[in-house]
Amino acid sequence: MTVTKTMTLHHLGEQRYVGHSASGHQILLDNSPIKVGVSPSEALLAAVAGCTAYDVVEIMRKKRTPLAEYRVELVAELDDTTTPKHYRRMTVRHLGRGQGVTQETLLKAAELSHEKYCSVAASVKSEIVVEAALLPDPATP
Structure with missing residues (x-):
């Protein structure tokens, strides 16, 4: 059986993104000069x-x-x-x-x-x- 997982990523500016999982959780991804996330x-x-x-x-x-x-x-x-x-x-x-x-x-x-x-x-x-x-x-x- 195959289970499908999803993640939607929204651009916040510079190289900063917030990911939203189907379970309703978030992760902050950041590769901008002043990092506030991983x-x-x-x-x-x-x-x-x-x-x-x-x-x-x-x-x-x-x-x-x-x-x-x-x-x-x-x-x-x-x-x-x-x-x-x-x-x-x-x-x-x-x-x-x-x-x-x-x-x-x-x-x-x-x-x-x-x-x-x-x-x-x-x-x-x-x-x-x-x-x-x-x-x-x-x-x-």
């Missing part, structure tokens, strides 16, 4: 980190070893010698602790997320078809 490429990193974090927290909870403290640090290597620039490698570091939590169980949860559950990481690792299209001009009858 750049699109930073948003991608946050999406990968957030997706795997959701999985790891849930996996650890289901194993009855909930995390008392947890964070994800993502380090990405951006190849700026290509056009377009793109990420060559991402290292996602999971740091957490809690009663009964071992480095081994945390690593297994992280690996399970990256290999089986995290749709964002899976999308980044795969070939995604991205097409450009035009919407009809609403002013045109």
Whole structure:
């Protein structure tokens, strides 16, 4: 089964945009000289980190070893010698602790997320078809 997700982006001026999701939430993307939001490429990193974090927290909870403290640090290597620039490698570091939590169980949860559950990481690792299209001009009858 295919699930369709949507995001509508509105230009706010300069290189600043607000995205509206179908669920009614917003994200501010900003690549202007005076930034007040994250750049699109930073948003991608946050999406990968957030997706795997959701999985790891849930996996650890289901194993009855909930995390008392947890964070994800993502380090990405951006190849700026290509056009377009793109990420060559991402290292996602999971740091957490809690009663009964071992480095081994945390690593297994992280690996399970990256290999089986995290749709964002899976999308980044795969070939995604991205097409450009035009919407009809609403002013045109």
